[in-house]
Amino acid sequence: MASKTNLRKKLLASVMLVSLGFGTTLGNTPSDASAQKTPSYQNPGLDVEVRVADLLSRMTLEEKIGQMVQPERFSVTPEDIQHYGIGSVLSGGGSVPDENTPESWADMVDDFQQGALRTRLGIPIIYGVDAVHGHNNVQGATIFPHNIGLGAANDRDLMKRIGEATAEEVRATGISYTFAPTLAAPQNIRWGRTYEGYSEKPQIVSKLGPAIVEGLQGDPKKRDFLKGNHITSTIKHFVGDGLTEGGKDQGNVTEYTEEELKKHIKPYKDAIKAGARSVMITYSSINGLKTHGDYHMITEVLKGELGFTGFVISDYNGPQQIVPGDFRESIKRSINAGVDLFMIPNDWKRFLSTTKELVENGEVSTNRIDDAVTRILRVKFENGLFEEPFADRDLVAEGVGNADHRDIAREAVRKSQVLLKNNNNILPLDKNSSDLVVVGKKADNIGYQSGGWTISWQGSPQKDLTEGTTILEGIQEVAGTGSEITYSEDGSNISGHDAAIVVVGEEPYAEGQGDREDLHLSQEDIDLLNEVKASGTPMIVLLLSGRPMLVTDEIADWDAFVASWLPGTEGAGIADVLFGDYEFQGKLSYTWPKNMEQVNNHVKNDPLFRLGYGLKTKVGNGNQ
Numbered sequence: 320m321a322s323k324t325n326l327r328k329k330l331l332a333s334v335m336l337v338s339l340g341f342g343t344t345l346g347n348t349p350s351d352a353s354a355q356k357t358p359s360y361q362n363p364g365l366d367v368e369v370r371v372a373d374l375l376s377r378m379t380l381e382e383k384i385g386q387m388v389q390p391e392r393f394s395v396t397p398e399d400i401q402h403y404g405i406g407s408v409l410s411g412g413g414s415v416p417d418e419n420t421p422e423s424w425a426d427m428v429d430d431f432q433q434g435a436l437r438t439r440l441g442i443p444i445i446y447g448v449d450a451v452h453g454h455n456n457v458q459g460a461t462i463f464p465h466n467i468g469l470g471a472a473n474d475r476d477l478m479k480r481i482g483e484a485t486a487e488e489v490r491a492t493g494i495s496y497t498f499a500p501t502l503a504a505p506q507n508i509r510w511g512r513t514y515e516g517y518s519e520k521p522q523i524v525s526k527l528g529p530a531i532v533e534g535l536q537g538d539p540k541k542r543d544f545l546k547g548n549h550i551t552s553t554i555k556h557f558v559g560d561g562l563t564e565g566g567k568d569q570g571n572v573t574e575y576t577e578e579e580l581k582k583h584i585k586p587y588k589d590a591i592k593a594g595a596r597s598v599m600i601t602y603s604s605i606n607g608l609k610t611h612g613d614y615h616m617i618t619e620v621l622k623g624e625l626g627f628t629g630f631v632i633s634d635y636n637g638p639q640q641i642v643p644g645d646f647r648e649s650i651k652r653s654i655n656a657g658v659d660l661f662m663i664p665n666d667w668k669r670f671l672s673t674t675k676e677l678v679e680n681g682e683v684s685t686n687r688i689d690d691a692v693t694r695i696l697r698v699k700f701e702n703g704l705f706e707e708p709f710a711d712r713d714l715v716a717e718g719v720g721n722a723d724h725r726d727i728a729r730e731a732v733r734k735s736q737v738l739l740k741n742n743n744n745i746l747p748l749d750k751n752s753s754d755l756v757v758v759g760k761k762a763d764n765i766g767y768q769s770g771g772w773t774i775s776w777q778g779s780p781q782k783d784l785t786e787g788t789t790i791l792e793g794i795q796e797v798a799g800t801g802s803e804i805t806y807s808e809d810g811s812n813i814s815g816h817d818a819a820i821v822v823v824g825e826e827p828y829a830e831g832q833g834d835r836e837d838l839h840l841s842q843e844d845i846d847l848l849n850e851v852k853a854s855g856t857p858m859i860v861l862l863l864s865g866r867p868m869l870v871t872d873e874i875a876d877w878d879a880f881v882a883s884w885l886p887g888t889e890g891a892g893i894a895d896v897l898f899g900d901y902e903f904q905g906k907l908s909y910t911w912p913k914n915m916e917q918v919n920n921h922v923k924n925d926p927l928f929r930l931g932y933g934l935k936t937k938v939g940n941g942n943q
């Protein structure tokens with residue numbers, strides 16, 4: 320019954336679109352005289368620009384508009400791709416095939432690709448996914464620390480290797496395009512996406528962003544740029560997403576002059592120089608103007624001043640926010656502002672018919688359409704999609720979550736740990752003769768240590784969310800056989816040990832749901848800490864969080880304090896520094912405030928810990 324209704328709906332929709340010229344033939348085809356011999360655009364020996372121009376000259380208006388839209392996988396079939404000549408598909412956060420394995424990802428993407436290759440011109444789709452800390456939607460993938468931790472590690476070479484490993488895992492699922500990295504330099508840590516930013520300091524973002532772009536995409540001067548095991552990256556969200564009033568997600572930027580904004584544009588400039596081929600527009604506004612409709616920012620600054628020649632992608636249903644409730648006007652303004660590829664998860668058919676009408680009415684010029692399509696095709700050619708449209712099945716078998724990648728992630732974890740307090744040199748712990756109790760449910764839970772954008776969009780506090788090593792397991796692994804490790808999930812029975820390692824922190828969250836008015840520890844965490852304190856056991860506190868939290872009232876009780884951020888699946892990296900196998904080297908890439916007043920007023924002087932702060936164990940500088 321239900322499927323009949325669906326079929327009927329589908330038929331109706333296609334009848335409507337046929338009457339708009341979006342039929343199976345995709346409009347009137349230009350002369351097909353050249354169809355006999357291989358067209359230039361299919362010749363990999365020719366220059367990309369020659370291939371783009373050749374292909375563009377063969378395309379109907381409908382085919383061009385089809386290249387400009389990106390539906391979500393849940394609302395499109397391989398038949399739709401073929402029928403409407405769709406150019407791109409995405410997986411949103413947590414949008415995964417029925418069986419979440421590399422094989423079924425590759426099968427799904429290849430199926431969509433088959434649809435695309437059956438079109439008249441055989442233009443492949445480019446499939447996009449949020450691989451923002453590793454290929455995080457995929458079960459069993461290596462999950463790297465969220466960017467706030469990588470900012471504390473502040474290591475270009477490491478970033479490059481993380482980019483390479485992530486690209487390989489993404490390729491291993493048949494995908495060649497990620498919506499990462501975020502280049503925001505968040506100024507208000509109330510923002511729920513703070514952890515996606517490397518640092519509050521644009522200079523640090525400028526150093527690390529281009530490095531991961533190079534890892535993901537390869538060297539623009541080499542033949543394997545974007546090809547082989549490399550993928551296309553997206554720098555996002557252009558621009559000012561970390562500058563909104565009150566740190567509000569999708570909010571309004573009002574407190575910055577154009578001169579100050581330039582500092583936040585600089586990381587984009589540097590990443591574009593490093594080869595970044597796609598830029599995502601921010602949901603936020605600058606002085607009330609939604610950036611998705613901002614001609615100055617997109618066309619004059621990004622494509623003009625910064626010389627960006629790749630494609631500009633909208634955010635998820637972002638364009639429709641320009642004039643809420645008026646789809647046509649929103650799409651018109653957004654295309655005219657310079658957006659090239661439209662991430663329209665559901666309403667993509669409406670995008671096709673609306674855009675066609677806008678062009679026919681002269682409200683959007685064919686030049687603008689040609690510019691958008693040229694940019695998209697350029698990256699598709701560079702991405703090697705015409706030559707290698709399908710998943711590399713050898714990689715599918717072994718690319719995801721392999722030991723080499725997990726080693727890089729563990730290195731990233733240990734380099735990202737920031738030691739903020741170490742009274743009486745309680746750290747490093749003696750590997751071989753310690754009697755330690757590890758306390759708290761967050762100590763043994765992959766979901767907590769991975770945070771948002773892990774398996775699902777918002778993440779979830781599940782112990783076995785995906786394959787990995789919990790903090791507790793890491794401690795058990797690294798401690799020598801002469802040591803005793805006890806686990807107390809709820810804080811009971813902790814007396815009589817040399818020290819307690821207490822793990823507290825935030826619940827997982829992502830965009831929209833992570834904005835906070837108050838950054839104190841939760842009552843649950845405070846109760847747990849109080850229980851340990853009452854036992855009189857020396858306390859080493861590890862904080863799992865996507866931003867600095869207010870610990871001013873509690874820190875005096877702690878002997879050591881480590882900002883662990885959201886380390887991801889390789890929890891053993893924490894034990895590596897706790898036991899002194901490696902020196903702590905993380906430094907704060909955000910100011911650590913004392914109170915909400917400092918947060919709300921962006922006060923950076925006289926904080927609890929200044930930006931750049933971080934102790935070493937051997938130096939053992941005690942008090943904070």
Ligand code: BGC
Nearest residue numbers: 410411412449498634635830
């Ligand atoms: C987010 C983007 C993300 C996109 C696709 C949006 O809501 O703002 O960062 O790339 O969804 O999941």
Ligand code: BGC
Nearest residue numbers: 410411412413414635776830
């Ligand atoms: C998707 C995310 C997307 C968000 C936008 C969610 O349903 O899974 O990828 O960013 O919607 O609102």
